[in-house]
Amino acid sequence: MLTPEGERVEHPDYDIDLTPEEIRGLYRDLVLVRRIDLEAVALQRQGELGIWASLLGQEAAQIGSGRALTEADMAFPTYREHGVAWCRGVDPVNLLGLFRGVNHGGWDPAEHNFHLYTIVIGSQNLHAVGYAMGIQRDSAEAATIVYFGDGATSQGDVNESFIWASVFNAPVVFFCQNNQWAISEPLEKQSRIPLYRRASGFGFPGVRVDGNDVFACLAVTRKALADARSGQGPMFIEAFTYRMGAHTTSDDPTRYRVAAELEAWKLKDPIERVRSYMFKNQIADQEFFDAIDAEADELGRDVRKRCLALPDPEPLAIFDHVYAEPHRLMDEERAQFAAYLEGFEG
Numbered sequence: 273m274l275t276p277e278g279e280r281v282e283h284p285d286y287d288i289d290l291t292p293e294e295i296r297g298l299y300r301d302l303v304l305v306r307r308i309d310l311e312a313v314a315l316q317r318q319g320e321l322g323i324w325a326s327l328l329g330q331e332a333a334q335i336g337s338g339r340a341l342t343e344a345d346m347a348f349p350t351y352r353e354h355g356v357a358w359c360r361g362v363d364p365v366n367l368l369g370l371f372r373g374v375n376h377g378g379w380d381p382a383e384h385n386f387h388l389y390t391i392v393i394g395s396q397n398l399h400a401v402g403y404a405m406g407i408q409r410d411s412a413e414a415a416t417i418v419y420f421g422d423g424a425t426s427q428g429d430v431n432e433s434f435i436w437a438s439v440f441n442a443p444v445v446f447f448c449q450n451n452q453w454a455i456s457e458p459l460e461k462q463s464r465i466p467l468y469r470r471a472s473g474f475g476f477p478g479v480r481v482d483g484n485d486v487f488a489c490l491a492v493t494r495k496a497l498a499d500a501r502s503g504q505g506p507m508f509i510e511a512f513t514y515r516m517g518a519h520t521t522s523d524d525p526t527r528y529r530v531a532a533e534l535e536a537w538k539l540k541d542p543i544e545r546v547r548s549y550m551f552k553n554q555i556a557d558q559e560f561f562d563a564i565d566a567e568a569d570e571l572g573r574d575v576r577k578r579c580l581a582l583p584d585p586e587p588l589a590i591f592d593h594v595y596a597e598p599h600r601l602m603d604e605e606r607a608q609f610a611a612y613l614e615g616f617e618g
């Protein structure tokens with residue numbers, strides 16, 4: 273719907289009518305989440321975070337799909353969904369706390385309808401389908417969306433989630449961000465067909481969307497969620513995008529991919545095309561762009577300041593939220609760890 277040069281194109285099946293204000297809002301989201309991400313990478317490089325998984329390049333896929341959600345919809349993320357977290361009103365400092373190792377994310381999934389981050393590849397797919405089946409049994413006016421990567425489509429859990437969603441006609445949208453890489457494994461080592469085509473074998477529709485086009489991601493996800501809410505079952509969306517950074521800050525992508533690939537994808541940058549479209553169509557002027565840049569810098573400063581001020585947790589607190597109710601094994605492990613800590617002097 274928006275070419276890399278910022279030209280608007282119509283699509284026969286998916287259309288979207290956005291007001292200038294909505295477009296400015298999407299642009300603001302894209303810029304701010306990129307800024308949060310940049311600050312987080314810098315914080316990790318300065319030793320303030322243990323690790324960080326950058327969303328660089330995937331902003332449109334996350335903001336487009338994230339803004340398609342209604343308040344009642346429930347989202348299940350991986351570890352890279354900082355843009356979706358932003359759309360769900362989760363304070364970015366919570367995300368940093370998780371990667372700093374001082375909390376488990378610390379947000380209430382029920383308050384934001386945004387589940388905690390999941391590191392175990394694909395396990396959130398099963399949680400999402402189970403949740404969607406719950407929505408179905410409650411006859412609630414809501415849908416579930418689950419995020420996962422291209423690599424995750426090779427995982428058993430993900431394939432099982434497709435089967436359950438299909439046979440129970442669960443109101444779930446499978447949002448796969450195909451960023452072309454699963455750490456150092458390229459997509460061609462994961463699949464011999466385009467990923468969206470996998471869906472038909474499970475019995476539900478699959479579409480591929482330009483994952484660097486925020487309008488298209490919004491339009492397609494909105495439609496898929498509406499269909500799910502109205503009882504039409506699951507849908508698979510392959511957002512075709514690119515991981516412009518490293519897998520995480522622990523990874524060095526220059527070891528396994530050529531620089532030319534990144535250069536080609538830079539020309540398809542998800543933010544530049546919106547900016548160019550807005551300029552050309554007088555949806556925003558230089559003053560607006562400058563104000564957003566200033567807001568982004570202020571947000572970066574604020575996030576950094578509050579991250580550094582996060583208190584170190586009391587070591588035994590790690591056991592507090594493993595189970596909702598007291599658990600014998602937790603009590604045992606807590607006691608063992610307390611005894612270990614007491615072995616230190618001072």
Ligand SMILES: Cc1ncc(C[n+]2csc(CCOP(=O)(O)OP(=O)(O)O)c2C)c(N)n1
Nearest residue numbers: 352391392393421422423424451453454455
């Ligand atoms: C069950 C499981 N197996 C292996 C890993 C190690 N691991 C972490 S990220 C990753 C690759 C994931 O690639 P993809 O699904 O494409 O997501 P991306 O990181 O590209 O967003 C792997 C294998 C894990 N976290 N969980």
Ligand SMILES: [Mg+2]
Nearest residue numbers: 421422453454
């Ligand atoms: Mg990937």
